[in-house]
Amino acid sequence: MDALNNVFVNIADAIRGLFADSHSFGADLTINIIVFIVLFLIMVVAALFLSLVERKFAHWVSQRPGPNRVGPHGWFQFIADAVKMLGKEDITPARADKFLFKIAPMILVGVTLMAFGVLPFGKRMVAINLDLGIFYFLAISSLSTLALLMAGWASNNKYSLLGGLRAVAQMISYEIPLLFSLLGVVMITQTFNLSSIIEAQKTVPFIFLQPLAFVIYLIAGIAETNRAPFDQVQGEQEIVAGPFTEYSGLRWGLFMLAEYGNVVATSVIAVSLFLGGWNGPGFLPGWLWFILKIWSVIFLMMWIRWTFVRMRIDHLMHFAWKILLPLSLANIFLTGIGIYFYELLSLRIGG
Amino acid sequence: MTIAGTQEYALNMGPQHPSTHGVFRMVVHLDGEVVTKVEPKIGYLHRGLEKMAESRTYTQFIPYTDRLDYLAGPHNSLGYVQAVEKLMDLEVPERAEYLRVIFAELGRIASHLVMIASGSLDICGWTPWSYCFRDRERILDLFEMTAGNRMTPNYFRIGGVSHDVPDEFWPALQSFLDDLPENMEEYFGIFFGNEIAQARMKSVGILPKELAENLLITGANLRASGVKYDVRKAEPYSIYDRFEFDIPVLYGCDTYDRHLLRLLEIQESRKILLQALRDIPTGPVMAKVSKVIKPPAGRVYHRVENPKGEMGWYLVSNGTTKPARVRIRTGAFVNVQMLSEIIAGWKIQDLVTIFASMDLVLGEVDK
Numbered sequence: 001m002d003a004l005n006n007v008f009v010n011i012a013d014a015i016r017g018l019f020a021d022s023h024s025f026g027a028d029l030t031i032n033i034i035v036f037i038v039l040f041l042i043m044v045v046a047a048l049f050l051s052l053v054e055r056k057f058a059h060w061v062s063q064r065p066g067p068n069r070v071g072p073h074g075w076f077q078f079i080a081d082a083v084k085m086l087g088k089e090d091i092t093p094a095r096a097d098k099f100l101f102k103i104a105p106m107i108l109v110g111v112t113l114m115a116f117g118v119l120p121f122g123k124r125m126v127a128i129n130l131d132l133g134i135f136y137f138l139a140i141s142s143l144s145t146l147a148l149l150m151a152g153w154a155s156n157n158k159y160s161l162l163g164g165l166r167a168v169a170q171m172i173s174y175e176i177p178l179l180f181s182l183l184g185v186v187m188i189t190q191t192f193n194l195s196s197i198i199e200a201q202k203t204v205p206f207i208f209l210q211p212l213a214f215v216i217y218l219i220a221g222i223a224e225t226n227r228a229p230f231d232q233v234q235g236e237q238e239i240v241a242g243p244f245t246e247y248s249g250l251r252w253g254l255f256m257l258a259e260y261g262n263v264v265a266t267s268v269i270a271v272s273l274f275l276g277g278w279n280g281p282g283f284l285p286g287w288l289w290f291i292l293k294i295w296s297v298i299f300l301m302m303w304i305r306w307t308f309v310r311m312r313i314d315h316l317m318h319f320a321w322k323i324l325l326p327l328s329l330a331n332i333f334l335t336g337i338g339i340y341f342y343e344l345l346s347l348r349i350g351g
Numbered sequence: 352m353t354i355a356g357t358q359e360y361a362l363n364m365g366p367q368h369p370s371t372h373g374v375f376r377m378v379v380h381l382d383g384e385v386v387t388k389v390e391p392k393i394g395y396l397h398r399g400l401e402k403m404a405e406s407r408t409y410t411q412f413i414p415y416t417d418r419l420d421y422l423a424g425p426h427n428s429l430g431y432v433q434a435v436e437k438l439m440d441l442e443v444p445e446r447a448e449y450l451r452v453i454f455a456e457l458g459r460i461a462s463h464l465v466m467i468a469s470g471s472l473d474i475c476g477w478t479p480w481s482y483c484f485r486d487r488e489r490i491l492d493l494f495e496m497t498a499g500n501r502m503t504p505n506y507f508r509i510g511g512v513s514h515d516v517p518d519e520f521w522p523a524l525q526s527f528l529d530d531l532p533e534n535m536e537e538y539f540g541i542f543f544g545n546e547i548a549q550a551r552m553k554s555v556g557i558l559p560k561e562l563a564e565n566l567l568i569t570g571a572n573l574r575a576s577g578v579k580y581d582v583r584k585a586e587p588y589s590i591y592d593r594f595e596f597d598i599p600v601l602y603g604c605d606t607y608d609r610h611l612l613r614l615l616e617i618q619e620s621r622k623i624l625l626q627a628l629r630d631i632p633t634g635p636v637m638a639k640v641s642k643v644i645k646p647p648a649g650r651v652y653h654r655v656e657n658p659k660g661e662m663g664w665y666l667v668s669n670g671t672t673k674p675a676r677v678r679i680r681t682g683a684f685v686n687v688q689m690l691s692e693i694i695a696g697w698k699i700q701d702l703v704t705i706f707a708s709m710d711l712v713l714g715e716v717d718k
Binding site: 063064158159311313314 | 480550
């Protein structure tokens with residue numbers, strides 16, 4: 001079991017072992033390049049696979065057959081989708097701001113990939129073990145707002161512009177409750193490091209200590225990833241596809257890649273902070289537990305998406321500022337009181 | 352050089368847009384997200400049906416009537432064939448009348464299901480949309496097994512219906528009606544009862560009673576504004592006076608009530624269908640009509656309660672085999688005008704919901 005548990009870490013160590021000095025610059029560089037290629041592949045494969053699973057799930061919820069032509073039960077549909085997407089003509093509108101138009105999807109994917117850098121996928125399985133992991137994650141993921149606004153502005157299309165403006169309003173509003181909901185966990189563990197936070201949940205996952213924060217995080221997280229019921233940014237029925245309206249082919253694909261990448265990143269953070277990360281009964285290796293937990297969070301997000309209808313933009317803002325924000329502040333307050341009494345109690349018992 | 356400032360802008364929605372339900376086009380004047388004015392532009396689906404009728408015989412025109420409100424084909428044909436029968440003073444066999452009512456009411460249920468489905472889809476409710484279409488499919492199957500066509504059955508003839516329904520029609524209809532209440536619970540649970548959906552629809556797009564009456568709004572939109580008016584009761588045609596059913600009326604005047612009213616009407620249509628199933632007599636389905644239909648010279652106006660509103664047929668005959676003039680008063684065409692009256696001040700997301708609640712079918716608007 002131990003070997004299984006550390007299989008990826010052992011592989012990395014073996015690669016390091018090929019170098020004379022296993023902590024030389026060359027070894028670090030090689031490992032980092034490999035890790036980032038792997039992360040990128042994880043993101044691409046997850047996005048492709050998620051796009052299929054999402055459709056399968058949606059069709060299961062709404063009692064339709066779903067994709068069932070390519071491969072057994074349609075499970076190779078995502079390959080066909082990817083090939084089709086690559087074959088599409090790459091159109092840049094004549095009156096678009098061509099430079100911004102072209103770099104916007106790249107920035108979005110780059111930002112998502114950067115956020116992946118600090119995500120732990122198992123014990124010692126993290127690309128960069130930053131001490132400010134959560135802080136870094138939040139800072140980086142808020143950059144994606146910029147990319148959406150760039151796409152919306154550069155397309156020179158009114159639908160795109162509306163979508164871009166909505167993106168800014170929505171994502172900045174939801175960033176705040178998102179951040180505050182994570183603070184409770186940070187207060188308990190006294191660290192921003194994701195791996196240490198997971199280590200701290202060996203006995204009890206923080207969802208039991210911070211149930212309110214988990215709910216707030218999940219809602220704000222769904223809003224951050226722009227999925228229904230918070231998908232005003234791409235509100236298909238009113239603004240066609242929002243900032244993505246003018247994009248085609250691979251550029252559009254990059255947006256989708258970033259969207260699903262964000263879904264994965266959001267659920268990884270949820271699992272790390274609230275669901276105990278790789279901690280679990282010993283009959284499965286830690287990274288497998290982690291993947292299972294990620295999938296259940298993604299499943300929950302899909303369930304919400306395909307059950308609820310879209311909120312109106314002003315209801316959405318009210319919800320963020322008048323309900324989620326006070327609740328998350330209350331949660332911090334309660335956590336503070338809890339920690340105070342806990343320390344008082346343990347001091348008394350200890351003394 | 353211009354100084355930065357805010358300004359209103361015009362957004363051209365349609366004719367190719369996900370939620371204009373066909374080829375409707377509107378020029379939306381926006382102040383940020385808030386709609387200040389909407390100019391509806393219609394005519395993209397104009398086929399000149401009224402003019403076409405003049406160059407076709409009375410029977411040849413029946414298939415075209417299905418294509419007016421293509422979501423509820425039978426009821427359009429019902430209006431037309433009854434107008435011609437009125438002109439000819441023709442008596443239709445009992446069984447044919449019952450079959451006509453059954454088809455017309457099935458068409459109404461199908462149309463309302465599509466309305467609820469697209470209304471929910473317009474606020475991103477993919478699952479309720481799918482549920483409604485799942486059940487509408489069974490109605491289309493019933494049409495198919497009888498007439499061959501699914502959406503435009505072309506089943507009615509002047510003097511009756513083209514042929515009797517097959518034997519498997521009755522059990523299929525019965526089982527559909529048996530499942531309907533449970534399915535309606537489902538729509539209610541996932542769409543009408545949904546907190547977000549209610550927030551999106553309640554008190555949105557108020558159409559006051561006076562305005563509705565002044566604009567000659569008909570159909571479910573009028574009844575959702577608190578006016579109890581339905582041609583089936585006000586001026587019963589066919590055999591609608593034999594059935595016991597209510598005219599549901601709601602007083603909210605808003606988008607939610609316009610959606611909910613359709614659900615209530617499905618319930619009433621189910622009542623009619625159950626009674627028709629119970630009472631339908633045996634016998635011929637076609638009156639003795641000569642092959643060449645030549646109504647006497649004269650003019651006639653006949654109106655029916657189409658799912659989209661009141662539908663009137665004005666026929667002028669000059670004694671030949673072809674009508675001299677056909678004028679169709681369609682409910683949806685008149686209902687379009689309420690959009691620009693009630694839209695000011697709502698957000699662009701509400702525009703989509705309000706538009707869906709009007710339940711327009713462009714085939715009927717543009718004719």
